[in-house]
Amino acid sequence: MLNLLQFLFIAVNISLRPARHSLLPCLSYLADSCMSLDSDYFEAEMARTSKKVRVLDGSFATELSNVVKDYFVEERPNWTFDAVMTHPGAVITVHRRFIDAGADDITTNTYHASLSSLVQQGLDGPGLIAKAVSMLKEAIATQCPNDGRRIWGSIGSYAICLRGLAAEYTASFIDTSPAEEILKTMTDYHREQVKAMVAAGQSHILFETVSSLMEAQAICDALSLSSCDDVKAVVSFTCRKDGFSVRHGEAFVDAVRLVLSNPKVVGFGVNCTHPKAVTSLLESVQSLVSNKEVFVYPNSGKYESEVGEESAMKIILNSVEKWVELGVTVIGGCCGLDARDISEIRKQVDSLLDARNDKE
Numbered sequence: 001m002l003n004l005l006q007f008l009f010i011a012v013n014i015s016l017r018p019a020r021h022s023l024l025p026c027l028s029y030l031a032d033s034c035m036s037l038d039s040d041y042f043e044a045e046m047a048r049t050s051k052k053v054r055v056l057d058g059s060f061a062t063e064l065s066n067v068v069k070d071y072f073v074e075e076r077p078n079w080t081f082d083a084v085m086t087h088p089g090a091v092i093t094v095h096r097r098f099i100d101a102g103a104d105d106i107t108t109n110t111y112h113a114s115l116s117s118l119v120q121q122g123l124d125g126p127g128l129i130a131k132a133v134s135m136l137k138e139a140i141a142t143q144c145p146n147d148g149r150r151i152w153g154s155i156g157s158y159a160i161c162l163r164g165l166a167a168e169y170t171a172s173f174i175d176t177s178p179a180e181e182i183l184k185t186m187t188d189y190h191r192e193q194v195k196a197m198v199a200a201g202q203s204h205i206l207f208e209t210v211s212s213l214m215e216a217q218a219i220c221d222a223l224s225l226s227s228c229d230d231v232k233a234v235v236s237f238t239c240r241k242d243g244f245s246v247r248h249g250e251a252f253v254d255a256v257r258l259v260l261s262n263p264k265v266v267g268f269g270v271n272c273t274h275p276k277a278v279t280s281l282l283e284s285v286q287s288l289v290s291n292k293e294v295f296v297y298p299n300s301g302k303y304e305s306e307v308g309e310e311s312a313m314k315i316i317l318n319s320v321e322k323w324v325e326l327g328v329t330v331i332g333g334c335c336g337l338d339a340r341d342i343s344e345i346r347k348q349v350d351s352l353l354d355a356r357n358d359k360e
Contacts, residue, residue: 053324053353054150055346056105056297056332057098063338067093077121077163079112084132091132095139097339099149102346105330107154107206108136114161115192130200152234153202155193157209158186158218169238169272171212171248179214186218187225194226203230206295209238209272212248216255220262234293235259236269241304243280253284260288267293272334274301275315282326289327296328300336313341320348 061080064071067090068083076082083091091109098106110132118125133153140149159167167173174182190207197205207219219235237246237255246255256268268288270281275298282289282296301312320331331349333341 053328053349054104054330055102055342055349056295056330057095057101057103057107058297058333058337058339058342059299059335060094060107060109060111062336063094063097064090066338067097078114078117080109081112081128081132084109084128084135088135091135092139095136096143098342099139099143101339101342102350103332103342104148105150105152105332106136106140107152107208108132108202109154110197111154111156111208112160113193113196114156114189115196116189117161117163126196126199129196133197133200133202150204151202152204152206153197153200155190155197155205155207157207157211158189158215159209159211161189168209168211169247171215171246174212174214174248183214183218183221186215187221190219190222191225194222194228194231198226198228198231203228203232205231205233206269207233207235210235210255211238211246213246213250213255213258214248216258220259220265223262223264226264231264232266233262233264234267234269234295235265236271236295236297238272239270239277239281241274241277243277244284251284252281253288256285256288260292267295267329269293269295269297269330271295271297272299274298274304275312275319276301279319279322279326282323282328286326292327293330294326294328295330295332296323297330297332297334297337299334302336312336313344317344317348320345321352324352 061072064080064083064087068087071083071087071090094109095106110129113125113129113132115125118128133151136151140151157168159171159173162173176182177185194205197203210216210219216235216237219233223231223233237252239246239252240249244252246252259265259268268285270278273281278296278298282294298312298316301315316331316333323331331345333345
């Protein structure tokens with residue numbers, strides 16, 4: 001069946017044919033084109049433009065601070081993940097606040113659930129990860145059952161186990177050991193994290209704040225070693241403000257191309273990155289976005305913004321339409337962005353979708 005985009009394309013071609021052609025040959029040309037035209041391009045374009053733009057949640061730590069004002073006054077060796085043990089009610093409340101803000105996609109509070117660190121503390125890491133997953137499912141079940149919201153099991157960078165070094169923002173740790181050694185270490189790390197997430201009943205996985213090509217390779221290797229064929233992963237990178245590179249310095253496009261070569265990877269993303277860099281990053285990977293999940297959830301830009309620069313939220317809200325044009329399917333927030341910010345993103349996305357529907 002010929003869709004509208006195909007018809008218009010062919011009609012324009014007919015209109016450009018020499019005037020001496022009669023109507024009958026033109027109609028014949030139209031019929032032949034309908035039969036012979038390769039529709040891959042049109043199908044890809046229609047799929048891209050008809051994608052539902054979804055809203056992701058924001059920073060769990062930022063919203064947890066709103067719920068439990070003094071949470072970070074005490075030392076938290078596992079950062080927000082400790083709340084699974086110490087403040088379970090607050091964990092569910094944070095999830096509910098993001099749901100109320102309009103998030104379609106919600107991440108588990110497991111970004112900081114480094115199994116190697118938990119084992120060193122004598123804790124049941126896999127059991128606690130399962131508990132965190134069940135908390136999110138409980139929040140969704142009581143707040144908005146059967147409404148199409150998606151759960152993503154959050155797995156943070158290997159750097160999470162290197163506490164206090166902000167290592168995920170530099171990836172400098174991969175330069176301190178022989179390449180083969182650190183690659184194997186990271187592969188083993190992610191393999192165990194994936195295993196625990198799958199055991200918790202969570203096969204949709206979001207790898208977050210990946211800062212180097214080498215860790216991207218480790219994630220791909222870990223996914224290939226996973227015995228679960230149902231895993232669907234998105235790998236999200238933290239990038240420099242130059243709009244071209246991941247934090248360690250490799251080209252973003254190379255990192256994206258690498259992860260998309262793995263059959264268990266269904267998409268890629270940009271997170272914990274200054275929002276001003278996002279558009280350039282997306283433009284650099286345009287040849288790779290077709291039919292993929294593309295996540296964008298920048299941070300507040302607190303540590304990279306220049307004096308007089310417009311606020312991160314203003315940049316995000318003003319960029320939503322452009323990002324969607326560039327293939328983004330999921331938009332949310334990272335460090336510094338709470339449920340109120342997600343509510344504003346929700347409004348902006350809805351406004352864009354309403355405008356699209358009016359045109360149709």
